[in-house]
Amino acid sequence: MASDDSEEPQTAFDDRVEAALETLPPAEQRMARFFASQKQSVLLGSAAEIAALAGTSDATVVRTARSLGFESLAALRQMLLTDLTGTVSPGKRLARTLQETGNDSASALRHVVGLHESALEALKRPDMEAAFAQSIDILARANRRHIFGIGPSGAMADYASLQFNRIGLTSSALSVSGVALADRLLWLASGDAVLMMAYAPFYREVEIVLDQAALHDVPVVLISDNLGPLVADRVAATLPVPRGKADHLATHGGTMVLLEAMIIALAAKAGETAFDSLDRLSTLRGAIDKAWVKRGTRKK
Incomplete structure (x- = not known):
């Protein structure tokens, strides 16, 4: 069966989270899943801001990063950044954009206007x-x-x-x-x-x-x-x-x-x-x- 290109690709970071999940205590499991599902928020937020979004403490944020094998939250972000920017070619980025806009010019206009808004x-x-x-x-x-x-x-x-x-x-x-x-x-x-x-x-x-x-x-x-x-x-x-x-x-x-x-x-x-x-x-x-x-x- 052909793969669905609209699905988000499994990244090296996702693989690391999956491999470690069973070894983590419940609070860190929830935090690790948040890291994997909310990558942009993790990249842009401080430990305190990430904790607020995830409904936990900043200590749990830092502790989970270390439990996943990272020296610090900054090191975790570096891997996330590599995954987000290094795995998708310009052609694939265009393909994903067109999947949302379709071939209709008006839809493309609405899509881009929405992004700018x-x-x-x-x-x-x-x-x-x-x-x-x-x-x-x-x-x-x-x-x-x-x-x-x-x-x-x-x-x-x-x-x-x-x-x-x-x-x-x-x-x-x-x-x-x-x-x-x-x-x-x-x-x-x-x-x-x-x-x-x-x-x-x-x-x-x-x-x-x-x-x-x-x-x-x-x-x-x-x-x-x-x-x-x-x-x-x-x-x-x-x-x-x-x-x-x-x-x-x-x-x-x-x-x-x-x-x-x-x-x-x-x-x-x-x-x-x-x-x-x-x-x-x-x-x-x-x-x-x-x-x-x-x-x-x-x-x-």
Whole structure:
């Protein structure tokens, strides 16, 4: 009989839980099953938050992780992350997404709009608002901002860098991979800040940027839906923005909304600097194309 591709695949973590279940006391059995069935919550939550969701104590959370053979909750998360990000190919992610949307265009539209509505709801949470305010303070104080992102996030890093520069906040995009990244990291210096969009798996480029930031005592603001718990001790603030369902095609609308909120918030912090920079932009455009002169500037 052909297998049902809509079912979640059995992972190495699931196998470990199954093998250990009979040896665990009842409270730890329940916790281990929670680990296996609520992987995203385990990845994103603290021990206390996981305990609250599971209806147990944070001591039970940590004890169960050790009973499953992990040195710590962080080590358990690392295996979960590997399972969630390393077992599903892009083609399978697309297939799972299409199984939910079908071939109907209207269904695809409703599906994606629903995902973005969920992401926007997450952006409204009080904890997100507090982390956002902290992140804006870090970015506004910096001498220079470096926005990191590769792949699809690279395009967003370029966009954020362009918009930050327009409001007078000197910025550069760390939007290349491989050895080309080295040239852009030459600009990183004490007094700067890094805005990082990064997701599991833990790419070498991410590790190098974090290492260089630590070397120069540069704070890092992380935007991610799954990497936060693994690098919590290496970043100054984390903004957990959902990118849709696990093992489905990632969606980036929530991240774009967050970046555009950052542009507005940073412009408010910059004050006259933002207006002066935009006036200069208008003048430069007019020098290139006289049609822009008709639009004028704030000062005229």
